[in-house]
Amino acid sequence: MAAASAVQRLLRTWLKFSAADKFDDATWQPEAAQEEKLLEIVRRNEQTTFGSEHGFDKVRSIADFRAAVPPGSYETLEPYIERMVRGERGVLTADDPLMFATTSGTTGRAKFIPVTPSYLHEYSHGVHVHTYRMFTDYTDILEGKLLVSSSSDVEGQTEGGVPYGAISGYLTRTQPSAIKRFYALPYELTKVKDVESKYYLTLRFALPEDIRTVVTPNPSSLLLLSEKMTVFAEELIHDIRNGTTMDRFLPAGVPARPFTSFRADPVRADELERILRSQGRLWPVDVWPNLRILSCWKGGTMPLYLRKLSGPYGDVPIRDLGYMASEGRGGTPLVNSGAAGVLNISSHFFEFVPEEERDDPSATFLTADQLESNREYFVYFTTSSGLYRYDINDVVRVVDFYRNTPVIQFVRKGQGMTSITGEKLTESQVTGALVDVVDARGFDIRHFTACVEWGEPPRYALYAEVGDSMTRDVCAEFVRAFDAALCGKNVEYEAKRESQRLGAPVLKRVAGGTYEGLRQKRVAEGAPEAQVKIPQLSTNMGFGEGLEVLEEVDVGVPVGS
């Protein structure tokens, strides 16, 4: 234990001098720190195709950069990224990508974000600041183990032979072995795709250990982990007692070694058995009494799940994991209160547009030092992954200031997009899926709106006015077809459905004339009749309130089954 504490102190010291102090100093003067970061990115990439086309060699200030590079999106950068995916060098970035991080795009295809060594350094910088603060606030974390979830970084290879997948898997795989020994889960677990197996094996590794912290982006995963703990309690205790792993949970196509190399631990099995007999269940609060902190997303749509964590996890403090995406890390939480983090001014260069100016061609682009408290802004990233003035379509709110640097909280995705579990579903994807299945199968759908419906798991409610041919069975067919079509259009929706973090959609048939009534209501509220559009993907979770639902068709099956 003393050795583990010494390691934590040593690591903390390294994190302080390698990352935390630089970040901390920068917070006094965010404008200077941001210009320094921007010019570092520009200088490094001025000989690239994009840099040459946009005169990076003449950029000496933030103003120069703005004059040289228009704000853009994935679509505007996609031609360059496609060249990188094909293996061309020096297109957006001077350094070659180690991998591509995949994330869902606004069109049918996945986005590929180049992960270069310099980008990885920027990304890890935020991770290191976060970890430094955790190690400072909780000094005995490494006396036990860390349960950190991650996904595979090698889902496939591009035409140019570069792997693509999740950046979290890359970080896990490349941890120094001295650090890996504190992780409860082996890297190989990222390769397991079957959800039941993944959760069983996660618990098979973690239950015998003294888990001190759990880090996973989505709090719904924490709930699922606690549920599976009880569901699989008997099997897990049996396996822990005997040093075995139930065959039915061993993954196919993945080397078995890390999943079968356990020692028998009858003492721990007895402890767990006692808890199971006395409590009637296994919960993290009982099996991991030294759990110090949880880290997961707390903003956006997460509060519903956070409220439910207090049962299985007791009063363990929860710290936000930070505003982050494959495209970059926006904020680093340094305290447990609320869901906000300090803007990562020493990681990337950020610009902001006031939320109300989003569609204004002359919108004001602001830097970190120009933000105001409690205002909402759209964020634009410039990073060493070759994203220049990149519109990530996220809205953040400034909740406080750390010295002169804004403390930001993720609020929601931008217009026309919903994301309950990270699926980032756009209206164009919903419309595309709807049109595909109606064209292919002749479903008589008159009006249609998908919107988020909370539950365990959450799902999409499909409000629809339908024709007479849409019997209950045909409606069920429609739901399955629509669900499958949506999977084809959005890789993250598909992943969330497969992992059961998103439930199957439910059709809610509403009476004829319902949509006309909605239109009339909008007009009565002052909207020009010709401009009234009832969305096919509503970001308003209260969309269905007050609508008369005649019938619900709940297929209730996982996708692909």
Place this chain on the structure above:
Amino acid sequence: MSAFPLAADRIAEIERMFAQVPLLSRLNARQRGQLARRATTRSYRPESVIVRQGDTSMAFYVVLSGRVRIDREAEGGSPYQVWEAGPAGFFGEMGLIDDEARAATVVAVEPTECALLARWDFQKELRDDPDIALALLPVLNERIRNLNEQVAQLAGRVREPEAEGFR
């Protein structure tokens, strides 16, 4: 970039204002000066929200000029105004020590300037000069005594919360 960005005259101005803040009033001029050196300042337009109830709490605020209104929203209820504060008024002081979300919403009612002191900067000064903590103890003790009296009085009737004590 580690130099603190405020000019000497601004630091002196903030130090003088800190002298009027009850929480800091028992510190000596040198100790208040140390804290003032670590402060930053921000300006707020009328009706702009400075901090919001339930949000992440990172700093202690002292009003340098202008006026703020402190609103608190009861669970499931509508906001009610708790208090107004002018120069030397303060809020967020409990966040210097603990790690709880903001307990009230603070709105500028006129053009307002505040000095902000970050939690870790305050704690660093405490570590460097434990006498600061000793000077704060009587103030905190007095607050506990007042709260105890309020609890006793609340046995029979509901009183409006006191101004101090919001994060």
